[in-house]
Amino acid sequence: MQLLTWLLHTDYGTSNTPGASVIPYYLALHLLMETFSIVIAMMVFAVGWNNFEKISSGNLALLASVFFAVGLLDFSHMAAYGGMPDFLGPNDSDKHLHFWMSARFLAAFGLLVVCIRPWNAQVSRPMKLGVFAGLVALVVLLNWAAIAHEDALPVWFVLGEGLTWSKKALEYLYILMNVVTAGVLLLRMRAPQPFNAALLFAAVMTLAMSELFFTLYTTMTGAYNVLGHIYKVIAYLFIYRAVVVENVELPYRELAKSRHSLELAVRASGTGLWSWDASTGDTYFSPVWKAQLGYQDHELVNHFSTWEELLHPEDYAIVMQQVQALTQGPRDALFESEFRLRHKDGSYRWILARGERQSDASGAALCFMGSHVDVTERKRSEGRFRSAVKASPNAMIMVNAEGTIVMTNTHAETLFGYAPGTLKGQPLGLLIPLSCWDEHKANRQAFMRDAAERQMTKGRNLAACHYDGHEIRVEVGLTPIQEEDGSYVLVSVVDITQRLEDEARINKLIYYDALTGLPNRLLLQDRARHALAMAQGGQRVALLFMDLDHFKHVNDKLGHSAGDKLLQEVGQRILISLRDNDTVARVGGDEFVMVLPQVQENDAARLAQKILTTVAQPYQLGGLELMVTPSIGIALYPADGQDFETLYRHADTAMYRAKQDGRNRFCFFAVEMQERTERILLLESAMHQALEKQQFQLVYQPQLTIDGRQVVGVEALLRWNHPEMGNISPAEFVPVAESNGQIIAIGTWVLQTAVRQLRAWMDAGLPPMVMAVNLSAVQFRHSNLPALVSQTLDAAQLPPEYLELELTESVAMDKPENAMAVMRNLHERGVRLSIDDFGTGYSSLSYLKRFSVYKLKIDQSFVRDIVTDADDRGIVAAIVQMAHSLGLKTIAEGVETQAQCQFLAAQGCDEVQGYFFSRPLPADQMAAFVSKTNSSLLQRSSASFM
Numbered sequence: 001m002q003l004l005t006w007l008l009h010t011d012y013g014t015s016n017t018p019g020a021s022v023i024p025y026y027l028a029l030h031l032l033m034e035t036f037s038i039v040i041a042m043m044v045f046a047v048g049w050n051n052f053e054k055i056s057s058g059n060l061a062l063l064a065s066v067f068f069a070v071g072l073l074d075f076s077h078m079a080a081y082g083g084m085p086d087f088l089g090p091n092d093s094d095k096h097l098h099f100w101m102s103a104r105f106l107a108a109f110g111l112l113v114v115c116i117r118p119w120n121a122q123v124s125r126p127m128k129l130g131v132f133a134g135l136v137a138l139v140v141l142l143n144w145a146a147i148a149h150e151d152a153l154p155v156w157f158v159l160g161e162g163l164t165w166s167k168k169a170l171e172y173l174y175i176l177m178n179v180v181t182a183g184v185l186l187l188r189m190r191a192p193q194p195f196n197a198a199l200l201f202a203a204v205m206t207l208a209m210s211e212l213f214f215t216l217y218t219t220m221t222g223a224y225n226v227l228g229h230i231y232k233v234i235a236y237l238f239i240y241r242a243v244v245v246e247n248v249e250l251p252y253r254e255l256a257k258s259r260h261s262l263e264l265a266v267r268a269s270g271t272g273l274w275s276w277d278a279s280t281g282d283t284y285f286s287p288v289w290k291a292q293l294g295y296q297d298h299e300l301v302n303h304f305s306t307w308e309e310l311l312h313p314e315d316y317a318i319v320m321q322q323v324q325a326l327t328q329g330p331r332d333a334l335f336e337s338e339f340r341l342r343h344k345d346g347s348y349r350w351i352l353a354r355g356e357r358q359s360d361a362s363g364a365a366l367c368f369m370g371s372h373v374d375v376t377e378r379k380r381s382e383g384r385f386r387s388a389v390k391a392s393p394n395a396m397i398m399v400n401a402e403g404t405i406v407m408t409n410t411h412a413e414t415l416f417g418y419a420p421g422t423l424k425g426q427p428l429g430l431l432i433p434l435s436c437w438d439e440h441k442a443n444r445q446a447f448m449r450d451a452a453e454r455q456m457t458k459g460r461n462l463a464a465c466h467y468d469g470h471e472i473r474v475e476v477g478l479t480p481i482q483e484e485d486g487s488y489v490l491v492s493v494v495d496i497t498q499r500l501e502d503e504a505r506i507n508k509l510i511y512y513d514a515l516t517g518l519p520n521r522l523l524l525q526d527r528a529r530h531a532l533a534m535a536q537g538g539q540r541v542a543l544l545f546m547d548l549d550h551f552k553h554v555n556d557k558l559g560h561s562a563g564d565k566l567l568q569e570v571g572q573r574i575l576i577s578l579r580d581n582d583t584v585a586r587v588g589g590d591e592f593v594m595v596l597p598q599v600q601e602n603d604a605a606r607l608a609q610k611i612l613t614t615v616a617q618p619y620q621l622g623g624l625e626l627m628v629t630p631s632i633g634i635a636l637y638p639a640d641g642q643d644f645e646t647l648y649r650h651a652d653t654a655m656y657r658a659k660q661d662g663r664n665r666f667c668f669f670a671v672e673m674q675e676r677t678e679r680i681l682l683l684e685s686a687m688h689q690a691l692e693k694q695q696f697q698l699v700y701q702p703q704l705t706i707d708g709r710q711v712v713g714v715e716a717l718l719r720w721n722h723p724e725m726g727n728i729s730p731a732e733f734v735p736v737a738e739s740n741g742q743i744i745a746i747g748t749w750v751l752q753t754a755v756r757q758l759r760a761w762m763d764a765g766l767p768p769m770v771m772a773v774n775l776s777a778v779q780f781r782h783s784n785l786p787a788l789v790s791q792t793l794d795a796a797q798l799p800p801e802y803l804e805l806e807l808t809e810s811v812a813m814d815k816p817e818n819a820m821a822v823m824r825n826l827h828e829r830g831v832r833l834s835i836d837d838f839g840t841g842y843s844s845l846s847y848l849k850r851f852s853v854y855k856l857k858i859d860q861s862f863v864r865d866i867v868t869d870a871d872d873r874g875i876v877a878a879i880v881q882m883a884h885s886l887g888l889k890t891i892a893e894g895v896e897t898q899a900q901c902q903f904l905a906a907q908g909c910d911e912v913q914g915y916f917f918s919r920p921l922p923a924d925q926m927a928a929f930v931s932k933t934n935s936s937l938l939q940r941s942s943a944s945f946m
Contacts, residue, residue, distance in 0.1 A: 026221035027083040033229040034078035040236040041071030048243045049132075058123035059114045059195070062131060063243065066110030069135040073103035076143055082220060088147045093220065097156035098146035101170055104211065106138075108177040111204055111239075115184045119195050162218035171215045178208035196242045203238035206231050272372035274355070276304060278327055278365050283307070292351070292374045294344030312340035312348050326368065331359035335370060350379040395493040401486055403428045415474075415495055417467030433465045464493070473497045513586040515564055516571035524585035524593055528644040531583075531597040532637055541637040542604035543644075544594040545651035546574070546611065549629045549663040551590035562621050566628065573614045578607065593648065601636060601668070608632045608666035616664065629664035631655055640669045683736045686722055691749055696720055698753055699920035702929060703772065703891060703913045706905045711930045713770030713804065715913065716754035717920045718746070738778045747779040752792050755803060757923055759796040766930050772804040774836065777811045781818075786825045793831075800830030806857065808836050820850055827852035834891075838879060856883045858909070860894025867899045880907045 048064030077099035079087040089095075123131075146153065156167040185201040210231035217224035272289025276282075283304045287297045293310065300306055311319060319339045326335045335355040340348040355370020389396045395412035399405055408423045416423070416431055423430075432440045464474045477492040511523040519527070531541050548570065555563040567590060574584045574592055583595040594611075596604060612630060619626045633654030641647040650669040658667035690696055696718060703713040720728045737743040751773055758771040779785060793800050805826065811819070823833055834855035858879055866872045876892070883890045892904050895914030904912060918929055 026226075027081070029226065030081060030229065031078060031084075033226075033233060034074055034081075036233045037229070037236055038071045038074050038078070040233065040240050041067045041074060044236070044240050044243050045071065047240070058121045058127075059117055059119050060243070061123055061128040062117075063110065063114050063239075065128075065132040065135045066106060066114075067239070068132070069139045070103045070107045070110075072136075072139045073099045073106065073142065076146070077103060080146075088143075089150075093157045093159060094153075094155055095146060095150060097167070098150065098153055099142070101156065101167070102142045102146075104174050105170070106135075107207065108174045108181070108211075111200070111207075112177050112181045112184075115181050115188070115200065115204075119193065157220070163215065168215050171211050175208045175211045175215075178204045178211065182208070199238050199242035203235045203242065206235035206238060210235060270374065273369070274353075274372060275367055275369035277367045289372050292372060293341055293349065299344075307341075310341040312342070315339040326355070326357060327365055329357070331357065331363045331365075333357045335368065338375065349374055350376045389490070392492070395495075397423070397428070397431075397491045397493060398481070398488050399428050399491065400488055406488070412493065415472075415493060416464070431464050433463050433471055436463055473500050516568050516586045518571050518575070518592075519583060519585040521585060521587045521593075524583060524587065524595065525644050527583045528595045528647070531595055532642075532644065534597065535637060539598050540600060540604075540639075541647075542594075542596040542599045542601075542607075543635045543637070543647040543651045544596065544604070544608060544611070544666075545633045545635075545648070545655045546592045546594070546615075546630045547655055547659070548590040548615075549631055549659070551628065554626070554628065558621065558624070558626075565621055566619060566626070569619055570615055570628075570630075573617075574611055577611050577614045582607075593651070604634050604636065605666065605668075608634060612664065612666060631658040631663050632666035633658055633669065634666055635669045680736055682725075683728070683733055684740050684742075686725065687733065687737060687740075687742055687746075690720060690722070691745060695722055696746065696749065697922075698750065698757070699922055700757075700926040701913060701920040702918050702926070702933070703770070703911050704917055704933070706901075706909055706912055708901065708912065708917055709933070711769060711933050712911060713772055714758075714926060714930075715772040715806075716750060716757075716774075718750055734776065738776050741778070743776050743778045744782060747776060748788060750774075751789070752795070755792050755796045755798055758802060759798045761923075761927055761930070762798075764927065766927060767934060768802060769930070770802055770804045770832065772806055772834070774806045775811070777808075780807060780811050780822065785822065786829060789826060789831055790829055801832060804832040804834055804855070806834050806836040807853075820852070823852040853888065855889040855891060855910075858890060858892045860892075860914070863892050863894045863900060863904075863914075864896075866903050867897070873903065876904070876909075877907045880904075880909050884908060 045064045045068040048060050049068075076087070077096045078084070080091050080096040080099060082091055082093055082096065084091055087095075154166045155164050157163055181204045182201055185197050185204065189197045189201070210228045213224045213228035213231065217228075219225075270288060270292070272292050273284075273286040274289055275284045281304055283302050283306070285300060285302055285306070290297055290300050293300075308316075308320075319337055322335065322337050326333055333356070335353070335357070338350060338352050341351050343349050352373045352375045353370060354373075355368050357368055358366045360366050389398070389407065390409050392409060393411065395415040396407075396409045397405055397412050398407040405423050405426050405428055410420065413420055413423055429437055429440070462474055462476055463471050466472055473496050475494045475496045479490040479492070481488040481490055511520060512518065513520045528541075528543065535541050551563065551566075554566055567586070570590075571584070571586060571592065574594065578584060578594065578596070581597060585593050585595075587593050594607075596607060599607070611632065615630045616627065619628070633651045633656070635641060635647040635651040635654060637647055640650045654667045654669040658665050661667065698716050699719055700714040700716055702711045703715060704711055718730055718734075720730070720733055722728055734743065737746055754771050754773050758769070762768060775785075782788075789803070789805070790800075793803060807819075807823075826833060832855070833851070833853045834857055835851070835853055836857045837859040838856040856879060858876055862872045862875050862879075864872075866876055880890050889910045890908075891911035891913060892900075892909050893913045895901055895904070895912045895916045897916060900914075901912060901916060921929060
């Protein structure tokens with residue numbers, strides 16, 4: 001410390017505390033030290049990031065990315081330091097510390113993570129870029145916070161007082177993180193590591209010391225501050241050194257190891273090496289070269305004449321010409337030749353020799369070097385090859401570089417319809433259709449120039465020409481062959497005409513709807529995902545879900561054949577209404593889905609309206625004119641979903657909303673629709689177990705004579721008390737039960753429970769009365785309803801006249817002829833029937849007269865305002881008068897006041913029901929209410945008799 005103080009010429013002023021010293025030129029010194037830190041951090045990033053492997057060490061990439069971010073934060077710290085030009089706003093004593101504390105935390109945390117993670121854990125390039133982008137985004141966020149919202153950040157330093165407790169606490173936290181990192185490294189250094197753990201250990205300990213100094217200073221320009229920066233620079237250097245060792249020196253060591261392995265591999269592969277100095281005649285033959293001919297290393301002299309003596313007499317002249325051409329050729333001339341050399345046992349071995357010429361600056365040959373490979377077995381195989389071609393089950397054709405057929409087998413002649421032996425010597429173009437000649441010639445020439453590129457194999461499915469002139473589809477495989485007399489190509493040909501036709505039919509079955517010929521859901525899904533992938537910037541993709549309104553009526557009345565023809569015509573009308581790049585698919589039944597890429601909301605609405613208009617035009621089916629209307633739901637990408645499945649589901653939801661709103665319209669998806677759908681799904685799921693778990697219960701509301709003195713019946717009302725969702729309104733769950741079919745089981749339970757309860761009341765001494773049970777539309781249309789009612793009554797031993805089934809007016813008027821048959825059946829069994837909510841539907845008086853009902857229940861919407869609303873009074877009076885004229889009783893529901901009751905009595909209404917008399921009650925309370933009410937009646941009757 002004293003040495004540093006002397007070097008820095010510190011001025012303590014009135015303080016004897018080294019940390020409180022003042023360095024007159026501290027700003028320049030700070031700028032220099034931070035510049036060093038930034039440069040080293042960026043060097044760590046540059047070396048660590050530019051790893052030569054496609055998939056590299058995840059820790060190396062993380063360390064590089066972290067120090068890139070640290071370097072940026074150090075730059076912001078340096079730029080925002082007091083005395084520097086204002087950095088995106090006024091600089092002060094705290095602004096630069098925001099960047100400083102962020103950089104220190106990022107460095108400490110990054111080193112801790114790097115040391116904890118397995119070093120060999122690899123990371124792909126996309127993941128590497130993702131981490132980097134995330135850290136850069138974090139730096140941008142921290143800069144924004146420090147610059148735009150500095151008031152919301154902690155105070156780190158107070159002039160005249162020094163560091164705040166929060167600054168010291170965080171610095172101690174960083175020290176602790178570095179110490180923990182050092183401890184992890186110590187544990188890992190017990191065993192060999194794939195990285196330089198010692199250098200990283202030195203780095204984190206130095207960083208810990210640096211952070212310690214930053215807890216001691218009381219002025220921004222003191223010696224402790226300088227010491228902290230110096231230790232930080234040293235720590236960065238240690239990290240840089242560790243990264244260089246990991247990313248530079250280690251690969252070189254691996255390269256040396258690989259080179260040694262290569263030498264061993266060459267020796268193990270049986271490849272002989274040779275070199276020849278043309279000026280001195282010095283020659284080298286490797287031990288493997290000699291072993292190929294059966295000799296030990298010392299048995300052959302390393303001289304050019306040795307090679308000449310071993311050459312086969314028939315090959316000598318040709319090979320020596322090639323050697324002469326090599327010596328007199330260009331400076332980069334290559335040598336490749338096949339010849340025979342005499343083996344020690346007297347036989348000859350085929351050798352493939354390759355070499356290259358080494359020249360001086362003037363171009364004169366210095367030496368030649370290359371390799372020897374024993375290809376005797378290959379040469380023997382070539383003879384067997386010709387036999388194999390003849391015996392191949394495929395059509396085989398060999399052509400030379402000029403495109404002339406030099407060999408075929410019997411299958412080739414049969415495939416193309418030629419007599420045996422007539423194809424040999426013919427140009428290959430004879431088998432190529434005229435339309436493909438130019439392309440074939442260019443591809444063949446390119447293939448012969450460089451077979452490795454395999455240009456002709458880009459499209460293996462080609463057209464060929466039969467002898468009689470018709471085209472066939474073939475699949476070809478090309479094999480380049482290098483013979484002594486030139487280059488050849490062996491063509492394997494398979495007739496795939498039938499296979500392609502089968503594949504086309506299978507493809508159509510897989511991806512297209514068999515009825516309409518439109519894409520099916522599988523192809524729709526593929527095209528939708530492609531459209532979503534291509535959508536960029538502000539572009540949108542619309543998904544339209546269309547369903548025909550009441551299509552079932554077409555099938556029921558005209559038959560499925562007519563329905564199929566209608567679907568085909570609808571599909572064609574939709575197709576002509578869309579753009580060329582749009583897709584329409586039939587996904588099942590009468591449902592069609594359209595994908596419209598690159599549209600805005602108004603474009604989607606315009607196309608939807610066009611489809612509505614087009615589809616709704618009259619159809620001529622079997623001599624009949626038919627009209628159908630569609631309902632369309634629309635979901636837009638990206639607002640309504642990021643993938644096909646979500647858009648499909650949301651468009652379906654919007655379509656159902658369009659049906660609920662009146663059909664023959666389109667509707668855009670809204671979030672509340674999804675919430676409603678999720679609520680319905682939740683109710684459906686819970687409803688499956690509601691009966692089993694006894695969550696349903698019945699309550700009963702009394703029905704009284706108009707004077708309110710006698711209970712003549714009760715109405716059974718269903719309630720659902722769910723343990724989590726609480727009390728659920730029948731108005732909410734009954735429509736769900738009707739839509740999913742569970743209303744049958746629930747309705748059966750209601751009927752049986754209500755009947756048993758009435759029987760129990762009567763057995764307990766209550767007077768006989770009527771039990772009214774509501775029937776849903778689904779229950780009423782069920783074929784087993786009359787039998788179920790009789791079985792239930794028989795099981796409870798309850799006379800049928802005590803059971804009243806309530807039907808809504810709309811249920812009764814849906815297919816009234818069928819409704820009358822069911823009513824007549826129930827009436828014959830002795831069961832009472834009544835019309836519920838009367839006045840809200842559209843009953844025909846002629847039908848009402850024929851219905852087997854005995855009572856009309858006036859809907860509470862008319863009763864509610866009869867005291868104040870003249871229209872409601874007139875309606876109620878008319879209903880009562882009409883019912884009496886038809887011999888029917890009337891009961892008013894929803895009676896809540898004395899005035900309502902008086903008006904109803906004045907009009908001659910027979911019975912009343914409502915909160916004025918009693919709310920719906922549990923069974924035990926209902927029994928008490930009946931007893932009390934009827935007892936009062938008896939008492940009044942006795943008093944009147946007396």
